[in-house]
Amino acid sequence: MERIRPFAPIGSLQPPYSALRREIEGDILPYCQRHGIGVIVYSPLESGLLTGKMTRERIAALPANDWRRRHPDFQPPRLARNLELVEILRGIARRHGCSVSEVAIAWTLRHPAVTGAIVGARRPEQIEESAPAANLRLTETDLAEIDAWHARTAPA
Numbered sequence: 266m267e268r269i270r271p272f273a274p275i276g277s278l279q280p281p282y283s284a285l286r287r288e289i290e291g292d293i294l295p296y297c298q299r300h301g302i303g304v305i306v307y308s309p310l311e312s313g314l315l316t317g318k319m320t321r322e323r324i325a326a327l328p329a330n331d332w333r334r335r336h337p338d339f340q341p342p343r344l345a346r347n348l349e350l351v352e353i354l355r356g357i358a359r360r361h362g363c364s365v366s367e368v369a370i371a372w373t374l375r376h377p378a379v380t381g382a383i384v385g386a387r388r389p390e391q392i393e394e395s396a397p398a399a400n401l402r403l404t405e406t407d408l409a410e411i412d413a414w415h416a417r418t419a420p421a
């Protein structure tokens with residue numbers, strides 16, 4: 266981004282970002298924040314994995330042509346780690362009286378560099394379930410739980 270700035274202004278960036286996929290926190294988000302670049306993240310629910318609705322059984326029952334059946338995040342050994350995060354999000358959701366999806370989306374929106382999140386939906390009720398995430402404020406305790414999980418389980 267630094268190399269292109271003299272030639273064209275960068276108004277926004279659209280990277281993947283979720284409680285599971287945090288690679289952009291080190292350099293990209295701080296850079297965008299310093300330079301006033303909007304960040305509209307996509308895949309905050311990791312293709313359904315962070316909705317709280319995906320189980321080992323549901324993943325095994327996905328149609329044979331569903332790419333998630335073959336994706337490493339939906340297969341052992343990563344699946345166990347990822348479902349552990351879902352359980353942490355579920356506990357936070359219980360405390361706030363909301364859905365796991367709302368917590369996962371709110372987590373991405375809590376970063377000051379993130380200006381919005383693109384959330385895919387196949388049915389109108391999924392939009393209705395996700396929209397309140399914009400108003401959900403996670404506590405320091407909530408964030409610390411997710412950070413502790415990440416620190417403990419992050420790939421080397």
